[in-house]
Amino acid sequence: MTLQMTQPAPAATPRRLTPGDVAARTTSHNSLRETLSQTMSMAWRATKKMRRNPEQFFDVTIQPLLFTAMFAYLLGGGLSGSVEAYLPLVIPGILAQTALTACMATGVQLREDMEKGVFDRFKSLPMARIAPLAGPMIADLLRYAIASTLTFVTGIAMGYRPGGGVAGVAMAIVLTMIAGWSLAWVFTWVGTLARSAQSVQGISMMIMFPLTFMSNALVPVETLPGWLAAFVKVNPVSYIVTATRDLANDGQITGHVGWALVACAAVIAIFAPLSVRSYKRHL
Amino acid sequence: MKHIPAVHAEGLVKSFGDFRAVDGVDLHVDQGEIYGVLGPNGAGKTTMLKMLATLLPIDGGRAEIFGVDVRRDPHRTRQLLGVTGQYASVDENLTANENLWLFGRLQGVSSRTSRATAAQLLEQFGLQEAANKPISQFSGGMRRRLDLAASLITRPPLIFLDEPTTGLDPRTRGQMWDTIRELVAGGCTVLLTTQYLDEADQLADRIAVIDRGRKVAEGTPDELKASVGNSTLRLRLTDGADQAVAAEVVRRLLGEDPVLSPESGRMNVALATADRAADVLISLREAGIGITSVSVDAPTLDEVFLALTGHDTGDSSDPSAAADKRQLEVAR
Structure with a gap:
């Protein structure tokens, strides 16, 4: 830009640049560093919000306790002969399930947030359009960490002894957080599409139930009819559950872990651009 | 010396389906x-502001902010603007301090500078005592001031204010006006929309009157008011039957027709200057016409509108405006 201002700045505020100077200093887009900094600022905002609305933690604290106990006692005897024998199968499954439920809330809250006046300001600021979406998702990593830790604690209290040891469990928790963050993009996309928070909730439920239950989270694939097994095998949640089992039960970083990460990357690659595009259209 | 305009727009158009909310406005x-930018509800003021602020796509025409093309370069445009909307756009979950800090950080201001600027702005806007209170405890006026402060954190050279005082009590309104004047004294350019002629009169150097998406008039406040007379004499006659005679008296004296409302015996007379009121009153006494009440007021937006467009603002939310509207309709 070749904007030359020969006019002196008003004497009252010598700090102020002339508008021409400001116009000449503008940049055409956000750098990666700016985008990251904006995303972290939005994450900071989300953590403040969580601290002031502690009810946001209900799902990630109550559900791990409830689901672990419920499914283990309900299905353990029938599927594996005993609750203890079922736990190594079901704990990683419930881990994925709670992460998925936790990231469902991401979409609902984004939608609620977008209704508020403050989002008008976010839109009017020269900030990266991905920051308001990715920021809260980074804060949500805390929720996934809480949910997965509590699931393990409940399991261990019920007699689960993970063969992978502390390192295996830690890696399983990290994988769950990565998976939660990746799958949250699906719900973020729904959040930018739907007209109200309620409809986000409804649509998300319809996505979440098939994804979690039509996977190997609760039952071995071998017990399923062929058509169902075919879906279960391509479901990204199945990859994540298998990888989590390998990490928590065997302490091994297997090919399944690699495939789970590939599945996560694929989900991000599809749904992150879709979300940003749909969010921009709201402008 | 080349002087770049703060805002330059030609033929701005925004359509929602068949409805043209903004229909070829130059600014x-x-x-x-x-x-x-003065106009009644639904005239297209906010829509126009939103287009200039990159919040709505521009359907037709072009706009430049300090020489930056709004449509081609929205990111640059956003760096030159501070926008304060009709409804406070601050985060309810954060305190005043946190809000300002966040908006600074989001625009690349360092954490330390952001904190310092936030403190300075809160003091300037008389909010330092509420700095660490949640926004939910703020009054309407405090929210508006915080909202304006949030637009100023990067000290942009141009500020958009969308109806900055709608819904505020008179005292808070006056404070807001002072703040806006200070901004301009500090070198800022301000584009504001308002429904109140009074507000545009108090603040604006120039005014555009917008009606149904079109600019119907532009000028200084004085030029605009002169088009309807600087003041309005409102009379109520003792005997409504005298109206025709009274109207004739006024016509002979001022060369203009008064606005009549037969059922209430009211009569409004536009005056070039307020002291012409005495002439009208004396002439009415000489004609033997009795008067029960008299007042001399500044013209309302309704009167400016009627003069400029031939129709009223169509806003019946305010009972006195509704009464005026009825009078005007009867007079037509």
């Missing part, structure tokens, strides 16, 4: 002025 705002 030229010079640096350092307060430019008022």
Whole structure:
């Protein structure tokens, strides 16, 4: 830009640049560093919000306790002969399930947030359009960490002894957080599409139930009819559950872990651009 | 010396389906002025502002902010603007301090500078005592001031204010006006929309009157008011039957027809200057016409509108405006 201002700045505020100077200093887009900094600022905002609305933690604290106990006692005897024998199968499954439920809330809250006046300001600021979406998702990593830790604690209290040891469990928790963050993009996309928070909730439920239950989270694939097994095998949640089992039960970083990460990357690659595009259209 | 206009727009158009909310508006705002966009609800003021602020796509025409093309370069445009909307756009979950800090950080201001600027702005806007309170405890006026402060954190050279005082009590309104004047004294350019002629009169160097998406008039507040007379004499006659005679008296004296409302015996007379009121009153006494009440007021937006467009603002939310509207309709 070749904007030359020969006019002196008003004497009252010598700090102020002339508008021409400001116009000449503008940049055409956000750098990666700016985008990251904006995303972290939005994450900071989300953590403040969580601290002031502690009810946001209900799902990630109550559900791990409830689901672990419920499914283990309900299905353990029938599927594996005993609750203890079922736990190594079901704990990683419930881990994925709670992460998925936790990231469902991401979409609902984004939608609620977008209704508020403050989002008008976010839109009017020269900030990266991905920051308001990715920021809260980074804060949500805390929720996934809480949910997965509590699931393990409940399991261990019920007699689960993970063969992978502390390192295996830690890696399983990290994988769950990565998976939660990746799958949250699906719900973020729904959040930018739907007209109200309620409809986000409804649509998300319809996505979440098939994804979690039509996977190997609760039952071995071998017990399923062929058509169902075919879906279960391509479901990204199945990859994540298998990888989590390998990490928590065997302490091994297997090919399944690699495939789970590939599945996560694929989900991000599809749904992150879709979300940003749909969010921009709201402008 | 080349002077780049703060806002330069030609033939701005925004359509929602078949409805043209903004229908070919030209706008030229010079640096350092307060430019008022005056019009009733639904005239297209906010839509126009949103297009200029990159919040709505521009359907037709072109706009430049300090020489930056709004449509082609929205990111650059956003760096030159501070936008304060009709409804406070601050985060309810954060305190005043946290809000300002966040908006600074989001625009690349360092954490330390952001904190310092936040403190300075809160003091300037008389909010330092509420700095660490949640926004939910703020009054309407405090929210508006915080909202304006949030637009100023990067000290942008141009501020958009969308109805900055709608819904505020008179005292808070006056404070807001002072703040806006200070901004301009500090070298800022302000583009504001308002429904109040009074507000545009108090603040704006130049005013555009917008009606149904079109600019129907532009000028200084004085020019605009002169088009309807600087004041209005409102009379109620003792005997409504005298109206025709009274109207004739006024016509002979001022060369203009008064606005009559037969059922209430009211009569409004536009005056070039307020002291012409005495002439009218004396003439009415000489004609032997009795008067029960008299007042001399500044013209309302309704009267400016009627003069400029031939129809009223169509806003019946305010009972006195509704009464005026009825009078005007009867008079037509």
